[in-house]
Amino acid sequence: MGIEMVLDMAVSVHPDRLAVGRRDSGMTYQQLNDAASRGAGVLTEHGAAHLVFVGVNGPVLPVLTFAAARAGIPIAPLNYRLATDQLRDLIGQLERPMIVADPAYRDTLDGAADTVLTSAQFLELAGSAGHTVAGVAPDDATAVVLFTSGTTSAPKGVLLRHQHLLSYLLNTVEFGSAAEQDATLVSTPPYHIAGMGAVLSNIYAGRRMVYLPDFTPQGWLDVVRGEGIIGAMVVPTMLARIVEHLNGAPGDAPTLASLAYGGARMPQPVLERALEAFPDTGFVNAYGLTETSSTIAVLGPDDHREALADPSIRGRLSSVGRIVPGMQAQIRDEDGTVLADGETGLLWVRGAQVSGEYMGKGSALDAEGWFPTRDQARIEDGYLYIGGRADDTIIRGGENIAPAEIEDVLVHHDDVREVAVIGVPDDEWGERICAVIVPNAADHVGPEEIRTWCRERLRGSRTPDEVVFVDELPRTATGKLVRRDLVARVAG
Incomplete structure (x- = not known):
């Protein structure tokens, strides 16, 4: 069984609850379920082996994600900010792709695959599909292909299998834990592991997803306040811009119970100002990699507030927290020797959610299943501190x-x-x-x-x-x- 079971379970419990979108125009779980099944039929009729998405995060992403899963093929969200020739190069590495793109990118990708559609065209085809598909994917099949950001080398296609994503989900998210009125704001891009993780974790929890495709600090605050958002995730640059925009004023977001951040190093002064601006919000630092199916360590809300209040442990704000259940971590030197607590070396991780597998390159796991993150790190008093990439x-x-x-x-x-x-x-x-x-x-x-x-x-x-x-x-x-x-x- 694959990630399609996430939607299967959710629609069986609360079919009429809003799953995606604003309060006045959202899509229910039943509507999402129907669109995904019809979309799977479109993919099957066109003989696609990969579903490529080039566009900003929005309501179509959950439809495409579960349509691909039910059709038994991987979805590959690509970075729409890349140059056209770079996008075409990545698409050329995928077997029999069907491309779904925002209108702004559709024409530039013409000819990159046999079928290139806008999101609206795909949904229209799905609405008139000759049949639906509600397949069950093998858990060892590839569910998602995500290309690394290429900050230190050429982008590599990471293969995330259904079993990796489900392992992460089952170990970190409680099924049906969200209340009907709960909503989360998603502003991370679809080609980032956090963007894909948001689809699975929120559908599994039964939480409505509201999308903000074009981030601005005031736009973010307006949606949080107007939609009663209880949780959101931002990257450090977004949080820095929000704090700068507030300029010492309170965040004034009474419903915002949780604010997660990750994806890059968070400057401690920015974090301290954010904690002061949102005093009633629980902050979460989520550290993970594409190759690990998202989060592998978490610095939770209590850790943040205790460190802010106590100068003797203030340094914990620069950590990424404790290793999540189901994961193991070691710090090794360049020769592979495991280092003692507090020593700095290279971080290796192991767990059922770890892929470490690259398209056309095989697995990077060692003989015992450990993955070399290539991040410099140390573990001190149970807290993981990341010191940057080894290549840096x-x-x-x-x-x-x-x-x-x-x-x-x-x-x-x-x-x-x-x-x-x-x-x-x-x-x-x-x-x-x-x-x-x-x-x-x-x-x-x-x-x-x-x-x-x-x-x-x-x-x-x-x-x-x-x-x-x-x-x-x-x-x-x-x-x-x-x-x-x-x-x-x-x-x-």
């Missing part, structure tokens, strides 16, 4: 330096809005440390003042060799820093 390590004079160690200090400077620390080539040291800063205002301190401030708080070898001020940092839509672009810009 700066090697200066033979010493390994984690950018996060310096970034976590610099982000507390009053003149620093955002910061990224990178290594740039150097004839003497191999690499030199460069701090790239987005200042809070046009009138800010100079590079030497930043270096002096840093030297007072870090070892001399961690003091940036140079400081560069920029207007913005290159990031993906989910807030991940694209370091290779930044290195190329600074080195150039």
